[in-house]
Amino acid sequence: MTRHFMQELDELQQQLLDMAGLVEAGIHGSVQAVTERDEAPADEVFANETRINQLEISIDEGVTRLFVQNPVASDLRLLRAIGKMNTDLERMGDMAVNIAERAITLISQPQVKPRIDIPQMASLTEFMVRSSIDSFVKRDVDLANGVLASDDAVDDLRDAVYRELMEFMQQEPAAVPASVSLMFVARNLERIADHATNIAEDALFFIQGVDVRHNRRHVPR
């Protein structure tokens, strides 16, 4: 490998970490806008979207550029992991934007009382996002496995939020629009957690060279 290749690969990883930082901030800000009924963090999420999209395209181009330079097997695995994380991070950014849009709607609606599990879902999801990125950065199998193990807990929390909100809508018809918005917030959090799970799987694939996608049903030789 040329020095030039290694330098470009380092830059690519740095871009990916910059993107991950923006996406993490976006998730945190969008949830904050919901829980604190504050437009300011939502506006920041909207403002960062363009930068995230630019990074996605730039990383995508970088991966292709290095791919065609015949990298050694380990760099090839790294490039694949970067390409996949890039896609997942961009989608997580989109979901933070969805949540921020819901926050703006929610601020214009009367406050819904039972919202206990959304902050809890958000903390767990943010923890999963951070751990999945760290598992890749630190090549840490335990961190990645921790993310995979947390996915069911997020699904359980989402089910609890749905149940709670559905009961509430049946009791208080006036609260239907705001409750629906909160259901979509929960849905987006759950999908962010799914993408964190994808990243943890890609990190494991990269570290161990084993494909654990699709519920570890398929292990290519």
Add this chain to the structure above:
Amino acid sequence: MTRHFMQELDELQQQLLDMAGLVEAGIHGSVQAVTERDEAPADEVFANETRINQLEISIDEGVTRLFVQNPVASDLRLLRAIGKMNTDLERMGDMAVNIAERAITLISQPQVKPRIDIPQMASLTEFMVRSSIDSFVKRDVDLANGVLASDDAVDDLRDAVYRELMEFMQQEPAAVPASVSLMFVARNLERIADHATNIAEDALFFIQGVDVRHNRRHVPR
């Protein structure tokens, strides 16, 4: 390019078309399960999921294998388009599974009357999916542009479905659970349409060599 390379590339395109066929059938079957309250097509969607996931992994591996053989620029663009379509198709398949799961829930719930726009949303979405794949197969710019132009119509239909169902939930608290299920059906259809839009954009990128992602804000030189 070696004959071997061209043959593998042909096989890869065939696998992608097989996958597209399964995903199209899945979308159609899942919607049928909802509108006809019939479990049989939903079960078929569940049965095809494993095959779709296997094809995704196989195509992904094929793309990587050909990528590292230093393809010429046009084949490189084709490989990138195949890789991206592969990801979009797999996600569309997941959404068909989501809709099929909602169908099973809906069958166990009392029937909700106002459901007029969901079949219409479904027809338009299926049309977009088919056109996006055809635009790639036939290298047809007009078909791809037609998909991009239809995306707003799907969003409008989704908004109409949401409004209708929210009003209905406020009038009929007993219909809340089924109405929520139908909202998620509409949400999944809209996201399938978004992925069809991605595929049309990737087809245009491949045909014209121009990146139209992110609302055509970014055109790389």
